Each structure stands twice: as structure tokens, then as C-alpha cells.
Amino acid sequence: MSRVNTVLGPIPTEELGFVAVHEHIGYGMPGCELDTKWWKTPEERYEETVPKLRRFHEYGGGTFVDATGICNGRDVDYYKSLAARTGVHIVACTGFVGGDTALAFFARASVEYLTRQFVHEITVGIGDTGSKAGIIKVGVSRGFRMTDLDKRIYRAAARAAVTTGVPIFTHLAVDSEPAIDIFREEGLSLDRVLFGHADDGVSQGKVRDTEIADQGGRIGFDTFGYDLELPDPPFWGRPRKERLDHLLRFIRGGYLDRVLASADANCSPLGWPGVKGHTVNYLFEELIPDLREAGIDEATITTLFVDNPASFLTIQS
Structure with a gap:
């Protein structure tokens, strides 16, 4: 039986439904929990998060993949309570958003140690939660070039995968050449890797998206909603139409089976204010209507949000 690990246990792939493949229950940089300016009580986090997940479920959302790696606020017991309360399947990850978010203990670790860490969290569980990770997160550190630590993490992730x-998803799709080399050296098919944030504003001109797809990799258009039209847009924002047109070119260029889309929103940001009004529900409230208006049919929308994520997330055993 094909299956995917969720925080409440493995489920058949067919039960995933509509998938938001790159989101965050709450993301923050290491140490943010010590900053009293941004500290939130569990009650405050619930008040921010539960309505968003319930709305996601009401819209028809089935699965929320949390991209919050080790050291960035991952809280699996909290995810379990949210899943039970809202009916949304939540997939937790192992791995790191990038080498520059790994605390010193992990930053000094060998590839072998990191591999064991990832494998343990996938096959045994994360801490004492009893929940198994369903995906591995890796990322390119600030500067748009993979550091030596990034490369060790990528290699460990490939071995664990x-x-x-x-599968593996990445933070940023820049500097993909060394990543692809590592995955190939470790015998990992690029079909098992989602190169994320190919659509964000700061990555443009640095991502070889069609080249990655031509080699078998998957491409994440997963920063929808971070629009420069916002009153206070983030530095990685991009004009709404430009991002949409990028996705449309990719789909119409014959790469539909390589694409996954998401919003990379934070339900309750940790250590920073977040982007006001931006939630996972942008997918239903803005993106899908935009796709329909552009002439994209329902079968293609289903491929983007149901079929492609199911294929990607299924454990290949």
C-alpha cells in the first residue's frame, strides 16, 4: 500500500487530497523563543493557527506539509493537536532550512551523524512524539551559494532519502548544480527532489528551472501571495502577475508533471511579525481563481494540487 507519514501516523496516499506542499505552522530563526518581544503563549498560537487550518479544511484542503526544519520552531506535539482538532493531515519534516539555521551542535556534525539523525526521525520518530517525518528539508544558506555545511546536509539528506x-524539498532552487551532483553521486533520482521557491522575487535570474525539470527534478512555485502589491511587502516579494505568468509559462511549456505549488505562509510566525493577511488559503482565495481566469482547466488544477503532490510524497519503498 502506498503511504505517507503524517504526524498522526501513516495514511494511504489516496487520502492526502488537496495538498499545500510547502507551508509553515510557525517558523522562526534559532533563538527566537528567547526574544520576549515576539514570544507567544500556546493560547495565542492556537488562536492564530486553528482558524486558518479550519478554513483550509472547509475549502477542501486535505494535507498541510510543514517545512519547518530542526532548530526553527518545529513542534510535533503541537502539530498533532492541530491535526486532531482541525481534520487536516499534517506532514512534518526532518532536516534543516539551511546550514545557516543549524545550531552549532548540528553544524559540527558529520554526514554520517546527520544521516542517522534524519533516518531515525523518519523510521523511528521525532523525539518522544511517536510521529515520523514524511519529508526531508534542505536549503541553500544566505548568499545564494551552497556552503560546505549545506553540502554535508544535502548529502546526508540524499542518503536518508x-x-x-x-522525498526531499529545498529552500531555494539556486546553485542547483552542486546539489544535483550530490544527489546523483548518492543514487537519488531527481524525481524525489522538489527544488523550492523557484518563483520568489530574489531568486529570479539565479534559477535554471527548465534545466532542473529537464533532468527530472520537480519545481516548486511555492511563494504565492508574497506580492509586491502588499502594503508592506517582504524583500522576497514579486509582482503578482509576474509570478503567475511564470507558472503559466512553465505549465504551458510542457512541464505540468514537474510542478508543485504552495504559499509558504506562516500560520503563526515565530520571532518576526510575518506578512499580514498572507495565509495558506491564498491558494483557494486567489491563486486558483487566477488560474481559472487564465484558462487553466480543472483537470490541470487537480494535477497541480492532488496528483503531483501524491506522487511526490509517497514513500518509495
Whole structure:
């Protein structure tokens, strides 16, 4: 039986439904929990998060993939309570958003140690939660070039993916050449890797998206909603139409089976104010209507949000 690990246990792939493949329950940089300016009580986090997940479920959302890596506010017991309360399947990840978010203990670790860490969290569980990770997060550190630590993390992730059958998604799709070399050296098919944030504003001109797709990789258009039209847009924002047109060119250029889309929103940001009004529900409230208006049919929308994520997330054992 094909299956995917969620925080409440493995489920058949067919039960995933509509998938938001790159989101955050709450993301923050290491140490943000010590800053009293931004500290939130569990009650405050619930008040921010539960309505967003319930609305997602009401719209028809089935699965929320949390991209918050080790050291960035990952809280699996909290995810379990949210999943039970809202009916949304939540997939937790192992791995790191980037080498520059790994605390010193992990930054000094060997590839072998990191591999064991990832495999344990996928096959045994994360801490004492009893929940198994369903995906591995890796990322390119600030500066748009992979550091030596990034490369160690990518190699460990590749080994863990080959061993366990779970996929990998990346923070940023820049500097993809060394990543692809590492995945190939470790025997990992690029079909098991989602190169994320190919659509964000700061990555443009640095991402070889069609080249990655031509080699078998998957491409994440997963920063929808971070629009420069916002009153206070983030530095990675991009004009709404420009991002949409990028996705449309990719779909119409014959790459539909390589594309996954998401919003990369924070339900309750940790250590920073977040982007006001931006939630996972942008997918239903703005993106899908934009796609329909552009002439994209329902079958293609289903491919983007149901079929492609199911294929990607299924454990390949």
C-alpha cells in the first residue's frame, strides 16, 4: 500500500487530497523563543493557527506539509493537536532550512551523524512524539551559494532519502548544480527532489528551472501571495502577475508533471511579525481563481494540487 507519514501516523496516499506542499505552522530563526518581544503563549498560537487550518479544511484542503526544519520552531506535539482538532493531515519534516539555521551542535556534525539523525526521525520518530517525518528539508544558506555545511546536509539528506524512500524539498532552487551532483553521486533520482521557491522575487535570474525539470527534478512555485502589491511587502516579494505568468509559462511549456505549488505562509510566525493577511488559503482565495481566469482547466488544477503532490510524497519503498 502506498503511504505517507503524517504526524498522526501513516495514511494511504489516496487520502492526502488537496495538498499545500510547502507551508509553515510557525517558523522562526534559532533563538527566537528567547526574544520576549515576539514570544507567544500556546493560547495565542492556537488562536492564530486553528482558524486558518479550519478554513483550509472547509475549502477542501486535505494535507498541510510543514517545512519547518530542526532548530526553527518545529513542534510535533503541537502539530498533532492541530491535526486532531482541525481534520487536516499534517506532514512534518526532518532536516534543516539551511546550514545557516543549524545550531552549532548540528553544524559540527558529520554526514554520517546527520544521516542517522534524519533516518531515525523518519523510521523511528521525532523525539518522544511517536510521529515520523514524511519529508526531508534542505536549503541553500544566505548568499545564494551552497556552503560546505549545506553540502554535508544535502548529502546526508540524499542518503536518508535513498534509505527510507521519503522525498526531499529545498529552500531555494539556486546553485542547483552542486546539489544535483550530490544527489546523483548518492543514487537519488531527481524525481524525489522538489527544488523550492523557484518563483520568489530574489531568486529570479539565479534559477535554471527548465534545466532542473529537464533532468527530472520537480519545481516548486511555492511563494504565492508574497506580492509586491502588499502594503508592506517582504524583500522576497514579486509582482503578482509576474509570478503567475511564470507558472503559466512553465505549465504551458510542457512541464505540468514537474510542478508543485504552495504559499509558504506562516500560520503563526515565530520571532518576526510575518506578512499580514498572507495565509495558506491564498491558494483557494486567489491563486486558483487566477488560474481559472487564465484558462487553466480543472483537470490541470487537480494535477497541480492532488496528483503531483501524491506522487511526490509517497514513500518509495
